[in-house]
Amino acid sequence: xxxxxxxxxxxxxxxxxxxxxxxxxxxxxxxxxxxxxxxxxxxxxxxxxxxxxxxxxxxxxxxxxxxxxxxxxxxxxxxxxxxxxxxxxxxxxxxxxxxxxxxxxxxxxxxxxxxxxxxxxxxxxxxxxxxxxxxxxxxxxxxxxxxxxx
Amino acid sequence: xxxxxxxxxxxxxxxxxxxxxxxxxxxxxxxxxxxxxxxxxxxxxxxxxxxxxxxxxxxxxxxxxxxxxxxxxxxxxxxxxxxxxxxxxxxxxxxxxxxxxxxxxxxxxxxxxxxxxxxxxxxxxxxxxxxxxxxxxxxxxxxxxxxxxx
DNA sequence: CTATTTGCAAACTATTTGCAGACCT
DNA sequence: AGGTCTGCAAATAGTTTGCAAATAG
Numbered sequence: 001x002x003x004x005x006x007x008x009x010x011x012x013x014x015x016x017x018x019x020x021x022x023x024x025x026x027x028x029x030x031x032x033x034x035x036x037x038x039x040x041x042x043x044x045x046x047x048x049x050x051x052x053x054x055x056x057x058x059x060x061x062x063x064x065x066x067x068x069x070x071x072x073x074x075x076x077x078x079x080x081x082x083x084x085x086x087x088x089x090x091x092x093x094x095x096x097x098x099x100x101x102x103x104x105x106x107x108x109x110x111x112x113x114x115x116x117x118x119x120x121x122x123x124x125x126x127x128x129x130x131x132x133x134x135x136x137x138x139x140x141x142x143x144x145x146x147x148x149x150x
Numbered sequence: 151x152x153x154x155x156x157x158x159x160x161x162x163x164x165x166x167x168x169x170x171x172x173x174x175x176x177x178x179x180x181x182x183x184x185x186x187x188x189x190x191x192x193x194x195x196x197x198x199x200x201x202x203x204x205x206x207x208x209x210x211x212x213x214x215x216x217x218x219x220x221x222x223x224x225x226x227x228x229x230x231x232x233x234x235x236x237x238x239x240x241x242x243x244x245x246x247x248x249x250x251x252x253x254x255x256x257x258x259x260x261x262x263x264x265x266x267x268x269x270x271x272x273x274x275x276x277x278x279x280x281x282x283x284x285x286x287x288x289x290x291x292x293x294x295x296x297x298x299x300x
Numbered sequence: 301c302t303a304t305t306t307g308c309a310a311a312c313t314a315t316t317t318g319c320a321g322a323c324c325t
Numbered sequence: 326a327g328g329t330c331t332g333c334a335a336a337t338a339g340t341t342t343g344c345a346a347a348t349a350g
Binding site for chain 2: 312313314315316317323324325
Binding site for chain 1: 287295
């Protein structure tokens with residue numbers, strides 16, 4: 001079995017547990033949406049996903065897409081970002097290598113980077129405040145090389 | 151002169167420089183908005199600000215408020231956050247102590263924290279990617295003490 | 301069975317835009 | 326004087342909601 005399928009199976013399992021624990025219902029729509037997300041790479045917004053499902057032949061409403069994305073976020077299977085207003089951007093949780101974002105406030109370009117140190121730092125902070133840690137994001141705002149030279 | 155006024159003067163000066171450098175115009179509205187922001191503490195959204203200006207007797211349109219907030223962000227005098235969708239949240243740049251945010255994905259509570267290490271880390275990363283650094287944010291998502299116990 | 305979930309369309313809300321007039325430089 | 330900036334109202338875009346029908350448990 002390839003890595004992609006393995007990951008997809010892990011998240012389906014996790015989602016099933018989450019659903020059971022919360023006494024929610026295991027619907028086709030929810031599973032289809034989760035699979036569609038894990039079939040693809042990179043960032044996506046709710047409408048991207050809605051269109052992709054449409055093209056794949058599924059008749060799943062926007063309401064259900066939004067609804068399910070919220071559930072998946074609570075289940076810690078996707079992360080929600082807000083690079084700019086009026087559009088939430090999601091990405092799959094990457095179990096092996098969390099990464100962070102450099103954002104150009106001029107052109108909106110998003111550059112990803114990794115940084116092992118951050119994980120330790122976050123662990124310490126969360127402990128201090130008694131939170132249950134689900135996820136974390138780091139956004140560095142500035143001007144990218146190109147925008148900075150004009 | 152108290153600290154508040156001193157800070158307000160520094161930012162007015164900085165904004166003036168920014169305006170000049172960009173060959174923009176030094177309008178009353180822009181200065182009124184900037185002063186109003188620095189008169190207050192904590193987070194605010196564009197509409198909060200609009201209402202506050204209204205109540206203070208200024209007839210400044212939403213369009214101008216949005217417009218100016220964008221300028222102030224570019225001038226690095228305010229930071230924009232997206233704690234949840236459909237509403238940008240701003241705060242003044244705090245020249246002495248940058249701080250970061252723990253966000254509860256259940257109840258939306260935002261807890262601020264400081265962490266000196268982060269600044270160094272960010273400096274290193276930005277250098278690596280050739281960005282011009284303006285600001286950075288760290289968001290840690292999870293469940294706050296209260297939400298985690300239910 | 302029955303309470304949750306769904307699809308649909310309409311509603312809502314934050315932000316942006318177009319335009320005519322006002323105002324910096 | 327000339328182009329930028331403003332206020333206003335209408336337009337836009339993302340998300341949520343209300344309701345009737347479908348469906349999981």
